[in-house]
Amino acid sequence: MNILVVNAGSSSLKYQLIDSDTNVVSAKGLCERIGLEGSLIEHKQLIKGLKVKYESPMKDHADAMKLVVKYLTDAEYGCIADMSEIQAIGHRIVHGGHFFSKSILMTKDVLAKLELCKEFAPLHTVAHLMGIKGCLDTMPSTPQVLVFDTAFHQTMAPEAYMYALPYEYYEKYGLRRYGFHGSSHRYVSAEMAKLLDKPVEDTKIVTCHIGNGSSVSAVKGGKVMDTSMGFTPLAGVEMGTRCGDIDPAIVPFIMDKEGLTAAQVNDVMNKKSGFLGITGYSSDSRDVENAILAGPSDPNYEKAVLAVDILKHQLKKYIGGYAAIMNGLDAVVFTAGIGENSSILRELVCSDMENLGIELDKDANQKAFRLSDSAKISKDTSKVAVYVIPTNEELVIAKDTAEIVSAL
Ligand code: AMP
Numbered sequence: 001m002n003i004l005v006v007n008a009g010s011s012s013l014k015y016q017l018i019d020s021d022t023n024v025v026s027a028k029g030l031c032e033r034i035g036l037e038g039s040l041i042e043h044k045q046l047i048k049g050l051k052v053k054y055e056s057p058m059k060d061h062a063d064a065m066k067l068v069v070k071y072l073t074d075a076e077y078g079c080i081a082d083m084s085e086i087q088a089i090g091h092r093i094v095h096g097g098h099f100f101s102k103s104i105l106m107t108k109d110v111l112a113k114l115e116l117c118k119e120f121a122p123l124h125t126v127a128h129l130m131g132i133k134g135c136l137d138t139m140p141s142t143p144q145v146l147v148f149d150t151a152f153h154q155t156m157a158p159e160a161y162m163y164a165l166p167y168e169y170y171e172k173y174g175l176r177r178y179g180f181h182g183s184s185h186r187y188v189s190a191e192m193a194k195l196l197d198k199p200v201e202d203t204k205i206v207t208c209h210i211g212n213g214s215s216v217s218a219v220k221g222g223k224v225m226d227t228s229m230g231f232t233p234l235a236g237v238e239m240g241t242r243c244g245d246i247d248p249a250i251v252p253f254i255m256d257k258e259g260l261t262a263a264q265v266n267d268v269m270n271k272k273s274g275f276l277g278i279t280g281y282s283s284d285s286r287d288v289e290n291a292i293l294a295g296p297s298d299p300n301y302e303k304a305v306l307a308v309d310i311l312k313h314q315l316k317k318y319i320g321g322y323a324a325i326m327n328g329l330d331a332v333v334f335t336a337g338i339g340e341n342s343s344i345l346r347e348l349v350c351s352d353m354e355n356l357g358i359e360l361d362k363d364a365n366q367k368a369f370r371l372s373d374s375a376k377i378s379k380d381t382s383k384v385a386v387y388v389i390p391t392n393e394e395l396v397i398a399k400d401t402a403e404i405v406s407a408l
Pocket residue numbers: 210211212213240283284285286287289336337338341342
């Protein structure tokens with residue numbers, strides 16, 4: 001089944017055309033600057049290996065979708081004859097609140113509930129709604145399915161998702177841990193479970209999705225027991241520009257000392273912290289690692305080491321803590337931009353963890369870079385298997401969409 005996977009941002013729209021039976025991606029691309037000057041589409045036809053960039057005004061997501069369909073059906077750059085060959089559309093939705101615990105067919109009722117999710121993730125939800133409307137305008141009879149980043153984490157018990165705040169905040173505002181990157185944690189934990197020689201129900205896996213945004217999950221028996229992100233994607237480990245977990249009393253302290261509003265502190269914690277905040281020069285782990293590799297003579301060396309050491313320390317704490325709550329650990333998985341590519345970080349995290357049963361194979365770890373398939377990076381003697389598994393959130397979205405649409 002040909003599934004068009006759509007990831008709509010406020011001024012962007014990413015897409016992939018995936019055959020859900022063969023897992024082949026025949027085209028993918030990105031519409032940028034939607035609703036702004038200089039909007040453009042970058043389209044790749046992956047079967048023929050062709051690429052095209054085209055500037056064209058796009059006043060909204062419906063205009064963007066028209067261009068996507070134009071390129072997917074283009075005589076030269078396309079891969080389908082007409083849009084009737086797209087059997088369904090699967091949308092990546094960042095926040096499903098407590099309304100959605102699994103992927104769902106888009107209906108009027110579902111859209112009304114998604115509207116309520118604006119409360120939790122205003123910018124993302126508004127963008128998703130625009131993406132859905134854009135698809136409705138362009139392909140009104142094509143079924144659409146919503147796949148939520150929060151859904152996989154809905155198996156957490158109240159002890160894991162509740163904050164010890166006045167209970168009425170949970171009742172009034174839905175204030176609780178939701179967790180994010182769910183499709184990624186779901187994909188890599190399922191792949192890891194297949195690699196372990198035991199029934200899924202018996203598996204205890206920690207998945208580390210480490211990219212520009214990062215989160216760690218404890219997945220026991222195929223179900224999430226806990227995850228590091230919280231009410232918002234700001235919580236958990238240090239990220240590119242996000243601070244992760246801090247003492248909450250720091251917020252009023254900074255507001256007072258720096259004369260900032262709540263919105264301004266929120267901005268500092270989301271956009272000016274993490275690797276960027278510590279190093280003062282970059283949120284990109286490649287820049288940070290280059291300073292480390294350059295050695296102590298590099299002016300950025302010390303801060304770069306500190307930025308990576310903070311993340312290493314936090315990841316060790318999460319892995320150890322999650323092994324404790326699962327009462328054991330079979331495997332640790334690294335995924336996403338940094339997890340898949342940074343042997344430096346993986347080595348730092350997995351060193352001095354023998355007591356927990358983790359023994360890294362340093363050579364295998366060095367070689368695990370830009371992989372298209374899973375790679376084992378632990379020694380054969382390691383009690384805990386450590387793997388690098390390239391994530392594939394789009395495939396999860398395509399598969400869920402196909403499953404729901406096939407049952408119609
Ligand atoms: P993501 O959010 O998953 O796209 O990941 C983005 C992060 O991955 C950025 O910090 C990149 O610097 C990092 N990244 C991508 N490729 C590499 C690499 N080859 N080595 C280290 N970090 C990388």
